[in-house]
Amino acid sequence: MTMRVFVNLYSTLRLDRFSDAEVELPGDATVADLLDKLQIPLQDVGVVVVNARSGTFQQKLQADDRITLIPPIGGG
Amino acid sequence: MPFGYNGKILHVDLTNQEWRVEEPGEKWYRTYWGGSAFASYYLLKLLKPGVDPLSPENVLIFACSVVTGTPLSGWNRYTVSAKSPLTHAFGESEAAGYFGPELKFAGFDAIVIRGRSAKPTYLFIKDGELQFRDAKDVWGLDNFETMLRIQEEVGDKRARVASIGPAGERLIRFANVSNDVEHFNGRTGMGAVLGSKNLKAVAVRGAKRMESAEPEKVKEIAHWHNARIKTHPLNVMLTHFGTPGIVKGLNAAGILPTRNFREGVFEGADKLNADAYAAILHSTGTCWSCAVKCKRRVALDDEKYPLNPKWGGPEYETIAALGSMIGNDSLPAVARGNQLCNLYGMDTISMGNLTAFVMECFENGILTEKDTGGRKIQFGDPDAMLWLIEEVVHRRGIGDILAEGVKTASERIGGGSEQFAFTIKGNDLPLHDGRGKTGVALGYALSSTGADHVETPHDPGFQGDGVVNLYALGLLDPVEPLETDSAKVRFFALGQKAWGINNLLGICNFTSVPVHAMTFHNLVEALRAVTGWDTSLYEIMLAVERSMVMSRIFNLREGLGPEDDRVIRRWHEELPGGHLQGQKIDEQEFRRAIDLFYELSGWDRRGRPTFGKLVELNLEWLQAEMP
Ligand code: SF4
Numbered sequence: 045m046t047m048r049v050f051v052n053l054y055s056t057l058r059l060d061r062f063s064d065a066e067v068e069l070p071g072d073a074t075v076a077d078l079l080d081k082l083q084i085p086l087q088d089v090g091v092v093v094v095n096a097r098s099g100t101f102q103q104k105l106q107a108d109d110r111i112t113l114i115p116p117i118g119g120g
Numbered sequence: 121m122p123f124g125y126n127g128k129i130l131h132v133d134l135t136n137q138e139w140r141v142e143e144p145g146e147k148w149y150r151t152y153w154g155g156s157a158f159a160s161y162y163l164l165k166l167l168k169p170g171v172d173p174l175s176p177e178n179v180l181i182f183a184c185s186v187v188t189g190t191p192l193s194g195w196n197r198y199t200v201s202a203k204s205p206l207t208h209a210f211g212e213s214e215a216a217g218y219f220g221p222e223l224k225f226a227g228f229d230a231i232v233i234r235g236r237s238a239k240p241t242y243l244f245i246k247d248g249e250l251q252f253r254d255a256k257d258v259w260g261l262d263n264f265e266t267m268l269r270i271q272e273e274v275g276d277k278r279a280r281v282a283s284i285g286p287a288g289e290r291l292i293r294f295a296n297v298s299n300d301v302e303h304f305n306g307r308t309g310m311g312a313v314l315g316s317k318n319l320k321a322v323a324v325r326g327a328k329r330m331e332s333a334e335p336e337k338v339k340e341i342a343h344w345h346n347a348r349i350k351t352h353p354l355n356v357m358l359t360h361f362g363t364p365g366i367v368k369g370l371n372a373a374g375i376l377p378t379r380n381f382r383e384g385v386f387e388g389a390d391k392l393n394a395d396a397y398a399a400i401l402h403s404t405g406t407c408w409s410c411a412v413k414c415k416r417r418v419a420l421d422d423e424k425y426p427l428n429p430k431w432g433g434p435e436y437e438t439i440a441a442l443g444s445m446i447g448n449d450s451l452p453a454v455a456r457g458n459q460l461c462n463l464y465g466m467d468t469i470s471m472g473n474l475t476a477f478v479m480e481c482f483e484n485g486i487l488t489e490k491d492t493g494g495r496k497i498q499f500g501d502p503d504a505m506l507w508l509i510e511e512v513v514h515r516r517g518i519g520d521i522l523a524e525g526v527k528t529a530s531e532r533i534g535g536g537s538e539q540f541a542f543t544i545k546g547n548d549l550p551l552h553d554g555r556g557k558t559g560v561a562l563g564y565a566l567s568s569t570g571a572d573h574v575e576t577p578h579d580p581g582f583q584g585d586g587v588v589n590l591y592a593l594g595l596l597d598p599v600e601p602l603e604t605d606s607a608k609v610r611f612f613a614l615g616q617k618a619w620g621i622n623n624l625l626g627i628c629n630f631t632s633v634p635v636h637a638m639t640f641h642n643l644v645e646a647l648r649a650v651t652g653w654d655t656s657l658y659e660i661m662l663a664v665e666r667s668m669v670m671s672r673i674f675n676l677r678e679g680l681g682p683e684d685d686r687v688i689r690r691w692h693e694e695l696p697g698g699h700l701q702g703q704k705i706d707e708q709e710f711r712r713a714i715d716l717f718y719e720l721s722g723w724d725r726r727g728r729p730t731f732g733k734l735v736e737l738n739l740e741w742l743q744a745e746m747p
Pocket of ligand 1: 194216410414628631
């Protein structure tokens with residue numbers, strides 16, 4: 045069983061990728077699995093949002109989820 | 121009985137070697153809450169405008185908050201504050217580590233220090249008592265030796281020591297305060313204020329622990345928080361890579377400050393990033409009760425750049441300051457410069473800015489080998505940076521002028537050097553380029569301490585759905601990182617106060633709202649559970665604004681005005697390459713944004729909080745202080 049999710053990438057994550065896309069994933073996929081599929085290393089992601097809520101790497105995804113990924117270019 | 125805090129402020133008179141304890145009462149604590157507000161309160165009450173920051177009249181404050189020392193990740197920071205010898209305005213710098221909680225355990229929420237000791241002294245505070253101790257055997261020692269010697273002298277290896285090194289003793293204007301040679305109150309020259317008071321260190325030790333009104337609830341939230349830290353993206357990044365983890369992203373985004381903010385892309389960034397760091401990484405470390413463990417220790421058996429794991433590892437700010445800012449791609453050299461600054465007690469952000477300034481002056485023939493006894497100071501030469509550190513700390517040759525900080529040094533050097541001296545309110549810039557994050561630019565312009573990167577939202581994280589992290593404050597529109605329009609001012613005003621919560625309460629940003637593993641809801645729940653107060657996000661945000669307005673009034677009283685709320689000339693010029701090539705901040709638009717911020721904040725056109733604002737914040741007593 046696969047499912048479709050909608051992905052938005054921001055800033056430098058778009059380079060050589062896309063800004064919006066539909067992505068097919070196995071039915072039990074997590075955010076980390078999505079990053080794996082897009083070949084985005086974990087350390088290149090600072091903010092994860094799933095359906096307008098702050099998300100985490102281990103979070104399980106559902107069909108039609110909307111995921112936003114932003115790189116860590118904050119400060120400290 | 122107070123929960124979370126002691127209800128005791130320690131007042132120390134160094135001139136007469138006397139001390140007393142003030143108990144200001146619950147209402148005072150609930151009005152001011154912590155760190156910067158405690159500090160502003162005493163600076164406004166005890167200091168007259170115009171005082172020389174290095175004179176005995178200056179007042180020096182170490183302050184925790186009502187909740188410092190609660191066992192939640194990151195609730196461990198403390199403030200050191202005074203009138204700044206670097207900016208001649210409100211001075212303040214926070215540090216994490218272990219000193220803050222230990223001060224609370226020793227029985228005090230803050231220390232207010234006045235006067236000047238006739239001879240070198242340090243304070244030892246233990247279980248509610250204070251000893252003035254002779255510092256003759258530690259004066260002149262570096263921060264590491266000072267810590268060890270004081271722990272030995274007081275007979276307690278677990279005493280926590282906040283100290284100055286030779287830089288503070290010699291009144292270097294950007295000298296810092298160190299604890300454990302790993303955590304630093306780095307900014308605004310607080311170490312020089314200790315030096316001017318003949319105060320080498322404050323050591324603390326206490327047996328008590330802070331009590332919460334609802335300890336089970338605090339435990340429950342701590343459990344949830346620590347679990348979330350393990351899976352929250354930014355916290356996972358910090359645990360695995362520490363702050364060096366952002367070098368790569370900033371460079372790719374074209375905003376890694378390079379060669380005195382001239383460029384935003386550094387060709388040697390790959391040698392400075394988290395992957396490169398692995399070659400010098402010795403171990404990781406943490407602060408009191410923190411599950412993030414973002415601290416890095418470094419080691420290298422090398423003749424030229426030897427590194428000792430006990431002298432601290434560079435964080436992002438230092439990597440950029442002593443790396444890309446000066447065109448240096450040697451991470452071991454960065455780490456060596458960092459360790460020298462740590463031992464001597466100098467702020468690495470200022471030292472990097474200063475080095476870049478000298479390098480650009482050299483490039484333009486404003487400074488030459490004649491000024492440096494034959495030493496060339498060129499971008500890309502790490503040994504020039506290490507050489508400058510020594511000249512400055514020993515106040516040798518040109519180092520004596522540079523020890524006064526970039527702004528004063530450029531005024532003395534003249535010859536057009538001012539055009540390469542980039543400070544805001546006299547403070548050197550933390551390593552973020554406002555051209556790619558205009559909210560940060562507003563923060564730099566408007567902070568009472570001058571350019572400050574932890575008082576401000578970093579815009580890119582709030583693009584698109586990223587803005588969900590500010591929904592709880594009513595900000596619903598995605599943020600455009602490059603705009604300076606009214607939407608940006610609204611975002612900045614809210615974001616600045618969100619960051620301000622952490623500053624006020626002494627909570628490490630890396631564990632907290634709005635972008636790390638804490639939520640606004642659980643933060644407020646935790647504050648309620650600790651203090652037993654029926655508080656709310658609204659009350660906390662008001663306290664944050666109160667704190668900001670107080671430090672603003674301190675600065676107005678010192679003669680600062682709207683012309684000081686600005687960014688550097690270079691940011692009004694286009695970025696020459698990279699992802700954001702051509703990007704600049706329009707000067708007029710930016711001024712309009714500042715004016716709009718005044719209006720939104722209830723400040724007049726001269727940037728002065730109106731009487732109505734003072735009434736809202738319960739600060740009528742400051743009307744009389746308004747210039
Ligand atoms: S996140 Fe890092 S700096 Fe902050 S308290 Fe934890 S270990 Fe210290």
